[in-house]
Amino acid sequence: MTTILAVRREGKTVIAGDGQVSLDKMILKQNARKIRTLLDGQVLAGFAGSTADALTLFEKFEGKLKEYSGGLVRAAVELAKDWRTDRILRRLEALLLVADRDQILLISGNGDVIEPDGDVMAIGSGGPYAHAAAQALHEHTQLPAKTIAAESMRIASEMCVFTNNKIELESL
Secondary structure (H helix, E strand, C coil), X not given: CCEEEEEEECCEEEEEECCXXXXXXXXXXXXXXXXXXXXXXXXXXXXXXCXXXXXXXXXXXXXXXXXXXXXXXXXXXXXHHHHHHCCCHHHCCEEEEEECCCCEEEEECCCCEECCCCXXXXXXXXXXXXXXXXXXXXXXXXXXXXXXXXHHHHHHXXXXXXXXXXXXXXXX
């Protein structure tokens, strides 16, 4: 389980993720990297779910980004279509949260490509906690995206047993 959070504000996009890897009720690792930069640093991606599955999906998504000249939505839709219809891919268990400077998208194996109504989106077991904290900070403060993401992840780590405070942040 994990927590991945994306926040956009004033032309900045940040994706944050915790470092905890757990198996059932046991913590296996504290400093995992669940966020990647893709397309030469133009796109950020984070995952919740199976690590091997997510790494496969990162590769496929980056291939789609290249195929569609960096078009985030088109690449996401094409990945979601492949993920849902391909016999092998449809068995992959993960969620992806991807973002560029203009958009945040959630991509699932059910064929979902979801853009949030606002500038905040989160996935994973601690996602609801991080999302609620980020939404409140985004709406009621003037804090920058990076500070909102870091503080929201800290709050989530204090509430969700599957989220730790070893936070990784990547920004555009």
